[in-house]
Amino acid sequence: MQKVLVLDFGAQYSRLIARRVRECNVYSEIVPYSITAKELKSFKPTGLILSGGPASVYADSALKCDTEIFRLGIPVLGICYGMQLMALELGGEVAHNGISEYGKTELRSNGGMLFEGLNKHQQVWMSHKDSVQVAPKGFSPTAATKTSPVAAMEHLEKRLFAVQFHPEVVHTPDGKDMLKNFLYNACGCKTSWTFSSVIKDSVAMIKEKIGHGKAICALSGGVDSAVAALLVHEAIGDNLTCVFVDNGLLRKNEGQKVEETFAKHFKINLIHVKGQDRFVNMLKGITDPEKKRILIGNEFIKVFEEEALKKKDVDFLIQGTLYPDVIESGGTADSVVIKTHHNVGGLPEVMKLKLIEPLRLLFKDEVRSVGEELGLPEEIVWRHPFPGPGLAVRIIGEVTKERLDILREADAIVEEEIKNAALYRQIWQAFAILPDIKSVGVMGDERTYDYPIVVRAVTSEDAMTADWARLPHEVLEKISSRIINEVAHVNRVVYDISSKPPSTIEWE
Numbered sequence: 330m331q332k333v334l335v336l337d338f339g340a341q342y343s344r345l346i347a348r349r350v351r352e353c354n355v356y357s358e359i360v361p362y363s364i365t366a367k368e369l370k371s372f373k374p375t376g377l378i379l380s381g382g383p384a385s386v387y388a389d390s391a392l393k394c395d396t397e398i399f400r401l402g403i404p405v406l407g408i409c410y411g412m413q414l415m416a417l418e419l420g421g422e423v424a425h426n427g428i429s430e431y432g433k434t435e436l437r438s439n440g441g442m443l444f445e446g447l448n449k450h451q452q453v454w455m456s457h458k459d460s461v462q463v464a465p466k467g468f469s470p471t472a473a474t475k476t477s478p479v480a481a482m483e484h485l486e487k488r489l490f491a492v493q494f495h496p497e498v499v500h501t502p503d504g505k506d507m508l509k510n511f512l513y514n515a516c517g518c519k520t521s522w523t524f525s526s527v528i529k530d531s532v533a534m535i536k537e538k539i540g541h542g543k544a545i546c547a548l549s550g551g552v553d554s555a556v557a558a559l560l561v562h563e564a565i566g567d568n569l570t571c572v573f574v575d576n577g578l579l580r581k582n583e584g585q586k587v588e589e590t591f592a593k594h595f596k597i598n599l600i601h602v603k604g605q606d607r608f609v610n611m612l613k614g615i616t617d618p619e620k621k622r623i624l625i626g627n628e629f630i631k632v633f634e635e636e637a638l639k640k641k642d643v644d645f646l647i648q649g650t651l652y653p654d655v656i657e658s659g660g661t662a663d664s665v666v667i668k669t670h671h672n673v674g675g676l677p678e679v680m681k682l683k684l685i686e687p688l689r690l691l692f693k694d695e696v697r698s699v700g701e702e703l704g705l706p707e708e709i710v711w712r713h714p715f716p717g718p719g720l721a722v723r724i725i726g727e728v729t730k731e732r733l734d735i736l737r738e739a740d741a742i743v744e745e746e747i748k749n750a751a752l753y754r755q756i757w758q759a760f761a762i763l764p765d766i767k768s769v770g771v772m773g774d775e776r777t778y779d780y781p782i783v784v785r786a787v788t789s790e791d792a793m794t795a796d797w798a799r800l801p802h803e804v805l806e807k808i809s810s811r812i813i814n815e816v817a818h819v820n821r822v823v824y825d826i827s828s829k830p831p832s833t834i835e836w837e
C-alpha cells in the first residue's frame with residue numbers, strides 16, 4: 330500500500346497532517362523527525378511531509394533531520410518549520426529577525442504545482458517567527474505574503490515543495506486541495522486508503538495472525554471495543570468470544586443494548602456477566618474517588634480473568650488500542666511496544682495471551698467510519714465517551730443501588746433531551762451527576778428534602794480541554810422539569826458552567 334510519512338518535529342498539528350492525508354484517501358503514518366534516510370527507505374514511502382515545530386531552526390536545541398532524505402528522490406513537502414529546515418539545509422536564507430506572522434493571512438501565488446487549479450489569492454493560516462528570505466538554489470518561490478517574500482517554494486525536478494503556512498488546518502480553506510496536489514500530482518499517489526480497504530486489510534491481517542486460534546475480547550459498550558470485536562469476528566467468526574461485564578455502574582439499558590447488538594444481531598459468542606451485586610457490594614462505604622477507580626478496575630480484571638480462564642484454549646486477547654496511543658507511547662504502526670489498555674492491564678502477562686490490536690492504525694473518527702461501514706448501529710458508533718468506573722465516579726460519596734438508580738434515570742433523560750434537540754453529535758459528553766447533599770423543595774403542598782442533580786454538557790476536541798456547552802434555555806428547561814417530575818428523590822437541577830481547565834469533565 331502506498332504511504333506518505335509525516336516526520337514529526339514536535340508540531341501540535343502533526344496528527345492533523347496525517348489525518349488530512351488519510352482524508353485524501355492516501356495512507357499516512359507519523360514517524361519521529363530523527364529517522365534516518367536508510368530507515369525511511371525501508372518504509373518505501375511514496376512521499377514525505379516535514380511537519381512544523383515549536384523551535385527556531387537556529388536554536389541550540391533545533392531538531393534536525395537526516396539531510397540525505399532530500400536526496401532519496403522521494404517527493405518532500407515541508408510545512409512551516411519543515412520549510413525553514415529544508416531551506417536552511419539546502420543553502421537558502423532563513424531570517425531570524427523577530428518579524429512574525431500569526432493567524433489568517435492573505436497569500437498571492439504565482440503558479441507552482443501545489444497551487445494548480447486554485448485561485449491566485451488565498452487565505453492561509455500562518456504561525457511562525459523565522460521565515461525564508463531567499464529560496465535555495467534551483468528552487469522557485471511560488472507564493473508570497475506582505476511579510477514573507479518566499480511563503481512557498483518548489484524544486485520541480487527534485488520534487489521538493491514547501492509552504493510557510495499550515496495547509497492542514499481549516500483556516501486555510503483550500504489547504505486540502507494543496508495537499509491533494511502534492512499527493513496526487515507530485516507523489517503520484519492513487520486513492521487507495523478507503524474504509525472498505527481498511528476493513529479488507531485488517532481482516533486479512535487478523536486471519537493471518539490468529540489462524541485457527543481462539544480469541545477473547547472485552548466489550549464495554551463503547552465504539553472502540555465494538556469495532557475491534559467486529560473486525561475480529563469478520564476474520565475468525567465463532568473462534569472469537571466477547572465478554573461484557575455489567576458492573577451495575579453502566580448507563581440505562583446498556584446491557585440490553587449490547588446483548589441485542591452483538592449476540593442477536595451480529596451473532597457473536599457473548600458472555601454477559603451480570604456482576605451488579607458483586608460490584609455494588611464491594612463499593613459499600615467507599616467515598617474516595619481514586620479508591621473507587623482502583624477497586625472497580627481490579628475487580629473488572631478479576632471477573633474478566635475468571636471468564637477467560639473458563640475458556641481453556643484461548644490464545645489471543647483483542648484490545649481496542651488507537652493510533653494516538655501508539656504515537657504517544659513512541660511507537661510506529663509497525664513497532665511492538667505500546668501502552669497497555671488500562672481496562673485489561675496485566676491480563677496478557679497472567680494468561681500468556683498474545684495481543685491483537687486491530688485499531689492501532691486508526692484515529693477515533695476513522696474507527697467510527699469503519700464501525701459505520703461494518704453496520705454498527707449509529708447509537709454505538711456515535712456514543713459519547715464513558716469512563717471505565719462508570720456512574721461510580723458521577724456519584725459523589727457512597728455508591729448505593731438506590732443512588733445508582735436515581736442517577737441512571739436522570740442521566741437517561743439528559744441524553745434523550747440532548748438527542749431530541751439534535752445536539753448529541755455536537756457535544757462531546759452530556760451527563761448527570763449526583764452530589765452528596767440534599768436541599769429543601771416544595772412539591773404540591775409538601776416540603777421535600779432531596780437530592781439535586783447536576784447536569785454537565787461539554788464541547789471538546791479530545792477531552793484534554795473542554796468548554797461548557799451553551800445549551801439552549803428551552804433544552805435545559807425540559808431536562809430540569811423532566812428530571813424533577815420523573816425521578817424520585819430529586820427536587821432540584823443545576824447546570825455546571827465550568828470549563829476544563831481548571832475543572833475536569835467528570836466530577837470525580
Ligand code: XMP
Nearest residue numbers: 622714715716717718792829833834835836
Ligand atoms: P476528566 O474528568 O479528567 O476526563 O476531564 C477526561 C476524559 O476521560 C474520561 N475519564 C475516564 N475514562 N476511566 C476512563 O476510562 C477513568 O477513570 C476516567 N476518568 C475520566 C472522561 O469521561 C472524559 O472523557
